[in-house]
Amino acid sequence: MTTIAAPPAPAVLPPAHERFFAAGHDQVVDEHDAVLWDVLRGLTQGGKRFRPALLVHLHAALGGQDAHVAAAVADAVELLHTAFVIHDDVIDGDEVRRGRPNVGGTFAARGLADGATPERARRYGEAAGILAGDLALAGAVREIALCGARPDVTVRLLDLLEEVLHRSAAGELADVRVSLGGRVTLADALDVAEWKTAAYSFELPLQAAAILADAPEDVVAALGAVGRCLGVAFQLQDDLDGVFGTAEQTGKDPLCDLREGKSTALITIARSSSRWAQLAPFVGDPDLTEDGARRARELLVACGARRAVEALVHDLRGAAVAGVDRLPEPARRTLLDMITVLLGAPVPAPQAATPERGAA
Amino acid sequence: MTTIAAPPAPAVLPPAHERFFAAGHDQVVDEHDAVLWDVLRGLTQGGKRFRPALLVHLHAALGGQDAHVAAAVADAVELLHTAFVIHDDVIDGDEVRRGRPNVGGTFAARGLADGATPERARRYGEAAGILAGDLALAGAVREIALCGARPDVTVRLLDLLEEVLHRSAAGELADVRVSLGGRVTLADALDVAEWKTAAYSFELPLQAAAILADAPEDVVAALGAVGRCLGVAFQLQDDLDGVFGTAEQTGKDPLCDLREGKSTALITIARSSSRWAQLAPFVGDPDLTEDGARRARELLVACGARRAVEALVHDLRGAAVAGVDRLPEPARRTLLDMITVLLGAPVPAPQAATPERGAA
Numbered sequence: 001m002t003t004i005a006a007p008p009a010p011a012v013l014p015p016a017h018e019r020f021f022a023a024g025h026d027q028v029v030d031e032h033d034a035v036l037w038d039v040l041r042g043l044t045q046g047g048k049r050f051r052p053a054l055l056v057h058l059h060a061a062l063g064g065q066d067a068h069v070a071a072a073v074a075d076a077v078e079l080l081h082t083a084f085v086i087h088d089d090v091i092d093g094d095e096v097r098r099g100r101p102n103v104g105g106t107f108a109a110r111g112l113a114d115g116a117t118p119e120r121a122r123r124y125g126e127a128a129g130i131l132a133g134d135l136a137l138a139g140a141v142r143e144i145a146l147c148g149a150r151p152d153v154t155v156r157l158l159d160l161l162e163e164v165l166h167r168s169a170a171g172e173l174a175d176v177r178v179s180l181g182g183r184v185t186l187a188d189a190l191d192v193a194e195w196k197t198a199a200y201s202f203e204l205p206l207q208a209a210a211i212l213a214d215a216p217e218d219v220v221a222a223l224g225a226v227g228r229c230l231g232v233a234f235q236l237q238d239d240l241d242g243v244f245g246t247a248e249q250t251g252k253d254p255l256c257d258l259r260e261g262k263s264t265a266l267i268t269i270a271r272s273s274s275r276w277a278q279l280a281p282f283v284g285d286p287d288l289t290e291d292g293a294r295r296a297r298e299l300l301v302a303c304g305a306r307r308a309v310e311a312l313v314h315d316l317r318g319a320a321v322a323g324v325d326r327l328p329e330p331a332r333r334t335l336l337d338m339i340t341v342l343l344g345a346p347v348p349a350p351q352a353a354t355p356e357r358g359a360a
Numbered sequence: 361m362t363t364i365a366a367p368p369a370p371a372v373l374p375p376a377h378e379r380f381f382a383a384g385h386d387q388v389v390d391e392h393d394a395v396l397w398d399v400l401r402g403l404t405q406g407g408k409r410f411r412p413a414l415l416v417h418l419h420a421a422l423g424g425q426d427a428h429v430a431a432a433v434a435d436a437v438e439l440l441h442t443a444f445v446i447h448d449d450v451i452d453g454d455e456v457r458r459g460r461p462n463v464g465g466t467f468a469a470r471g472l473a474d475g476a477t478p479e480r481a482r483r484y485g486e487a488a489g490i491l492a493g494d495l496a497l498a499g500a501v502r503e504i505a506l507c508g509a510r511p512d513v514t515v516r517l518l519d520l521l522e523e524v525l526h527r528s529a530a531g532e533l534a535d536v537r538v539s540l541g542g543r544v545t546l547a548d549a550l551d552v553a554e555w556k557t558a559a560y561s562f563e564l565p566l567q568a569a570a571i572l573a574d575a576p577e578d579v580v581a582a583l584g585a586v587g588r589c590l591g592v593a594f595q596l597q598d599d600l601d602g603v604f605g606t607a608e609q610t611g612k613d614p615l616c617d618l619r620e621g622k623s624t625a626l627i628t629i630a631r632s633s634s635r636w637a638q639l640a641p642f643v644g645d646p647d648l649t650e651d652g653a654r655r656a657r658e659l660l661v662a663c664g665a666r667r668a669v670e671a672l673v674h675d676l677r678g679a680a681v682a683g684v685d686r687l688p689e690p691a692r693r694t695l696l697d698m699i700t701v702l703l704g705a706p707v708p709a710p711q712a713a714t715p716e717r718g719a720a
Contacts, residue, residue: 027523029555032537033530087494091487107533116540127451127536130490131529134447134497138525141498142518145505158502163387165498169491170393173467176487177392180476195389 015068016075016147017044020139032110039106040132043097044082051077054338055205058223061334062327064213069148073157073212076143077205080161083136084168084200090129091176098251104129149212156211164204171195178263186272189265190232198231206335219327226323230339233316236309237343239264244297244306258296259288266300266309273303310350317343375428376435376507377404380499392470399466400492403457404442411437414698415565418583421694422687424573429508433517433572436503437565440521443496444528444560450489451536458611464489509572516571524564531555538623549625550592558591566695579687586683590699593676596669597703599624604657604666618656619648626660626669633663670710677703 024037052074059070086103089095095105108125116124144157175192178184206223241250242257243266261267261284270279282288282296300306317339324335340346384397412434419430446463449455455465468485476484504517535552538544566583601610602617603626621627621644630639642648642656660666677699684695700706 023522024526027526029527029530029551030534032533033526036529036533083494087490091483091490093483111537111540114537114540114542116542120540123451123453124536124540128533130447130451130493131533133490134443134494135525135529137494138497138501138522141501141505142522145501146515146518151511155506158506162383162498162502165495166384166387166393167389169396169495170389173392173396173488173491174390176484177471177474180471180474180480180484182474182476191389 016072016143017079020079020143024135035106035110036103036128036132036135039103039128040082040086040136042100043086043102044079044136046098049078050338050342051081051201051205054202055209057334057338058206058209058331059213061331062210062213062215062219064209066149066212070209070212072147073144073149073208074205076140076147077200077208079136079143080140080200080204083133083140084172086129086133086136088172090126090133091172095125102129103132153211153214157208160204160207160211164199167195167199171197171199184263184268184271186265186268189263189268193232193235193265194228197235198228202231202234203227219331222323222326226320226335229316229320229323230342233313233320234342236265236313236316239266240306240309240313243300255288255290255293258283258293259286260284265312266305269308270300270303270305273305275299275303279303307350313343314347314349317346321346376432376503377439380439380503384495395466395470396463396488396492396495399463399488400442400446400496402460403446403462404439404496406458409438410698410702411441411561411565414562415569417694417698418566418569418691419573421691422570422573422575422579424569426509426572430569430572432507433504433509433568434565436500436507437560437568439496439503440500440560440564443493443500444532446489446493446496448532450486450493451532455485462489463492513571513574517568520564520567520571524559527555527559531557531559544623544628544631546625546628549623549628553592553595553625554588557595558588562591562594563587579691582683582686586680586695589676589680589683590702593673593680594702596625596673596676599626600666600669600673603660615648615650615653618643618653619646620644625672626665629668630660630663630665633665635659635663639663667710673703674707674709677706 021037021041024040025034028034028037052071055074055077056067056070060067064070085097089097089102090104095102095108097105101109104122104125106125107128108121111121111124112118141158141161144161145154147154147157149157171192171194174188175196178188178192203224204227206227207220210220210223239257242252242264243254245254247254257264267283270276270283279296279299282292282299285292288296320339321336324332324339327335381397381401384400385394388394388397412431415434415437416427416430420427424430445457449457449462450464455462455468457465461469464482464485466485467488468481471481471484472478501518501521504521505514507514507517509517531552531554534548535556538548538552563584564587566587567580570580570583599617602612602624603614605614607614617624627643630636630643639656639659642652642659645652648656680699681696684692684699687695
């Protein structure tokens with residue numbers, strides 16, 4: 001719902017991205033390959049860029065000296081995000097991103113224009129998405145390997161990246177699994193948020209900033225815990241915004257999340273309430289109307305699920321802030337400001353944190 | 361059809377792979393993630409391992425001193441191959457590899473067992489394949505970045521890897537595109553063979569060996585050309601073996617390639633012959649019988665396509681050998697021996713190299 005203020009999305013690509021795309025374009029072998037690179041480049045422009053912002057600002061606030069090295073690693077984190085977004089779209093079967101055709105949508109359309117059947121065109125689009133994500137992923141690992149830090153620091157960054165990649169893959173797999181139709185607990189939904197979102201979007205940039213700034217080990221460890229809490233809170237807030245936010249606030253169709261019916265923490269909590277029988281027909285209904293969505297929101301409030309998730313966000317934010325409070329200034333102030341940008345200004349804890357339970 | 365003699369597939373994983381999988385298993389977050397790593401590990405065992413063999417033997421023959429560094433890069437090349445095989449299977453919709461369920465097949469079966477619909481289970485398998493390939497790809501880039509070579513050598517290897525990745529992605533995309541149903545020329549089929557196969561399977565290990573051995577620039581450049589010729593010849597021979605070889609020779613169903621109906625060079629040449637009307641019903645027929653396959657083979661011989669491809673293999677092999685002849689001994693001898701292992705003993709040029717043409 002909020003956009004991070006600084007640094008703004010750059011008008012030109014940052015240097016590491018510039019090199020990555022220059023190499024890609026220089027080595028293009030045919031017109032289709034050229035389109036692949038153009039679409040990939042388009043996907044790295046715009047967006048909130050809060051991941052590189054977290055890294056660059058925290059690095060400076062922790063006394064880090066090599067701003068250009070931090071900027072290169074920050075670019076790599078953003079490129080990794082692009083890779084994940086592209087592969088996530090393939091996995092979810094989405095062909096649109098931010099209102100425009102994504103890699104898969106672009107190539108599926110090209111396949112159709114060339115006379116392919118819709119099914120073959122769809123698979124062509126999927127292939128292009130897998131390959132574009134591979135290029136971005138390999139580019140991100142390369143950018144970290146060649147970021148220009150001391151060799152021992154680079155090895156630590158690559159170790160951190162490896163661990164984060166492992167958890168992200170497990171989180172994405174779990175995210176697909178929870179949609180298979182089996183029983184999903186709140187713990188499952190929180191695990192997915194931690195592995196899939198918190199690890200690469202928060203733990204990675206925060207800990208990388210500390211490693212690059214030669215911060216003490218306890219600071220690196222504290223930032224891991226801060227990143228986990230902050231990342232899960234961010235994902236839960238995103239789940240809330242996806243249902244209760246407006247298109248102006250979130251930049252996406254406010255019916256989209258309900259229609260998809262994803263087993264978020266919000267929905268998982270609602271599922272264990274006595275109102276679920278009333279709510280269930282609306283969740284995952286691809287033809288959900290504006291009226292249906294209004295009713296679903298009312299039920300999500302009435303069953304206590306909204307308030308329960310707000311309470312979780314509040315508590316996780318509190319845990320993150322407690323971790324941040326142990327950082328030296330000005331890192332403490334910098335990170336608190338960024339938490340406000342990411343999660344909004346602090347609010348009092350919601351009154352009733354316990355959701356209404358089902359009769360069972 | 362041939363298997364490379366040395367080094368044999370190791371009973372234990374090589375050191376760089378050992379570290380990669382140890383880290384993966386150490387960081388497993390749940391049982392599903394554990395299965396992902398088990399399947400990925402299984403896929404890196406067995407196989408011909410000719411790519412690492414090319415690198416390690418040529419490196420030694422060029423006077424390279426750091427055998428352990430060459431071994432680490434060779435392992436990375438094999439891990440890259442694993443990543444490509446996994447993503448290729450996702451792109452082709454294959455759930456079996458070497459007679460066993462691959463990543464996608466394993467997870468689709470797990471999804472079904474958990475009560476998912478076949479379509480959701482298939483998509484779960486696809487997600488697992490995309491993620492396992494991502495882990496292997498990132499692991500391969502990391503292994504090259506941390507191979508232990510001099511920093512300038514490591515940068516050159518990463519540049520080579522980047523260029524090869526770009527061409528491989530373009531080749532895979534082109535390979536999917538030629539199956540969309542449009543008109544495919546022999547030049548298209550040869551481009552796909554060069555970009556998709558020759559680049560990472562031959563140019564990469566041969567040029568990496570030379571870079572690691574501090575070989576002169578003209579040797580590195582010559583090995584690029586050798587790798588392209590050898591790689592395309594290898595792919596064309598593989599296309600021939602896929603149609604004319606036995607299950608004992610190729611390790612796969614001898615009807616498989618005909619049933620799939622892929623636009624290989626062999627089929628592309630046949631398509632421009634006057635026999636194509638007779639041949640066309642057999643190519644891409646998923647229910648092709650033993651008798652139908654026999655008839656298809658007869659027609660592929662009669663129209664001159666087999667001989668034309670054999671002539672191409674012969675000429676490309678000749679071009680590769682001419683390049684190898686400019687290498688210093690013992691590298692020249694070593695590489696000539698490996699060409700014999702990969703393509704069989706040299707044979708005289710096929711008599712009629714020009715295929716029969718259609719009336720048009």
